[in-house]
Amino acid sequence: MAQKILVIDDDTDICLLLRRFLSKHGFEVAVAHNGVTGLAILEEFHPDLVLTDFKLGDMDGATILTRIKEKFPHLPVLIITGYSDIKTAINVMKQGAYDYITKPLFPDEILLTIRKALNHSQTHEQGGQFAEEITPATPGGATRRKSTQAHYIFGEGPESTYLYKQVDLVAPTNYSVLIYGESGSGKEAVALEIHKRSKRASGPFVAMDCGAISRELAASELFGHEKGSFTGALAQKIGHFEMANGGTLFLDEVGNLPYDVQVSLLRVVQERKLRRIGGNREIDVDVRLIVASNERLMDAARRGRFREDLYYRFNEFSIDVPPLRERRSDLMIFAQFFLDKTNIELGKQVKGFTPEVERAFREYPWPGNLRELRNVIKRSTLLTEGDYVDARTLPFELLNYEKLLFFDSGTITTSSVQDLPSPQPSYEAPTAPKPYASSKVDLKSAALEAEYEMILNVLKQVNFNKSKAAQALGIDRKTLYNKMKNINLSN
C-alpha cells in the first residue's frame, strides 16, 4: 500500500509540484492550502507524514505543529522554511518536528528527508509502540543508530574532550543525568553515549520527546494504559517507562511535562513501580533516567512550572553540551563527518570544502548547532558537481551573515525600544561594516547605500525569493542579480 503524505502550503504552485513529484515516486498525496483545511484532511486521510510550510496564511508553523502533535504525537512532521526564518524553525524543532527543509526546495533533498523520516517512524513502531529511539538488546550494545557506520563522532577540541570526560565519569554509575544544551547541539547523542558506556548497554535506550506531547497523552505515553481506560484507549498500550525496562529512558524537553504528570513521574522514580492508566497491577521498573532541557530547570522550578523535588531527583549529575559556535576547533571535523555521510546517502564522492566555505562556516554562529550544519552540508553536497563544496552552494543567509547582521542590528534596535514613547532611529552595528563600505562620502556611495538597503529589505520581505524581489523592485531578475553582485550581496 502506498504511503500517504499530506502537503500543507499556501503556495498552490508548490503544492502542485510536490503532488506531482511525490505521486511519481509512489506516494499517495493530499494537499491543503491552509492550516484549518490541513487539520481537517489530517483526520480523514491519516497520512504517514506531513510536509508543511512554516508560514501559512491562517496559522504559523508552531501552531499547526502543536495541533498535529496533540492528535498524532508520533506522526513525523517536516517543516518547510526559508533560511531567514531558520531561528524560528529551529525553535519549532523543540515542539517535535522531525526535521526542517529550507527553500528553495530540491526534489532529491525532499525525497531523502521524507524517506528518512518514514523509515525512522516505522522502526519506532516495530521497536515497540512508537518508542522514539530503541536500542536492540544485542550484546555490546550495538544500536540501530550505530549499526552500519558511526552515527556520531565526538570531536577532539578542549570542549569536546571535557564533555566526554564527564560522559565517561558518569556513564558506569546509575545516576540520573540532566543534560543542558541548545537545540540541535547533540543532547540526545550524549544521552545515547552515556547509555552505551553503561552497564545497561545491552538493554533498550528509549527516547521520548516531551516537548510535543499534549497533557492528555503525556501520562499514557510515559506509563501506558489499559484497554478502555479512557475514550480512545482502544487497545492496551505499553508506556515508554516499561519499554525502557532494564535500560535507559531519555526524556527530551522534560521541562514541558504537565505539572500533574510530573507528580506521577516523581512517584514512579521514587518507588520504581508504576501502574498503567486504568490498571490495578503494580509493575516493577528498573530504568535509568537521562533528561534534557534547554532551559535551566531550577529557573522553571522557581517560576512554579517545574517541581523542585523532581529537579533534585534528576540532577544527580548535570552536563552542559556546548553550542557549536563554542566548539570551533571541531567544526570542520563535524563538517567532514556530515559530508562523508551525505556522500554515502547520495552516492557522491565530494572530497571536501573550498577555503571560502571553511571561512564562511567559521564566521557563522550556527544557531541550530549540529543539526543545522548537517542540513546545510546535505543541501550543499547535493548541489555540488565538482570535487569540493564551494560557496555558491551555501544558503544566501549563511554566506552573507555579516551583512544581514548589519541589517538586523538596525531592525532589532527599532523593535526593542517599542515600550519607549517614540520610535528610536536604528543605528549601524559598529562591528559589522557595510559590505560595499567606501570611505568616500560622495553621491555614488550614497546611492549605492540606499540601493543596498532597499534590495536587502525587499529580499527579506519576500523570503529571499529573487523572482519576487525583482518583481517588487520593478526590475528583471538579471538586473537584480547584477545589482546584487555590484553591491556584494550575491553568493
Ligand SMILES: Nc1ncnc2c1ncn2[C@@H]1O[C@H](COP(=O)(O)OP(=O)(O)OP(=O)(O)O)[C@@H](O)[C@H]1O
Ligand atoms: N556528536 C555528534 N556527531 C554527529 N552528529 C551529531 C552529533 N550530535 C548531534 N548530531 C547531529 O545533530 C542532530 C541533532 O542532534 P540531537 O538530536 O542529539 O540534538 P539535541 O540537542 O537533542 O536536539 P533537540 O534539543 O532539538 O532535541 C542529530 O540528528 C545528529 O544528526
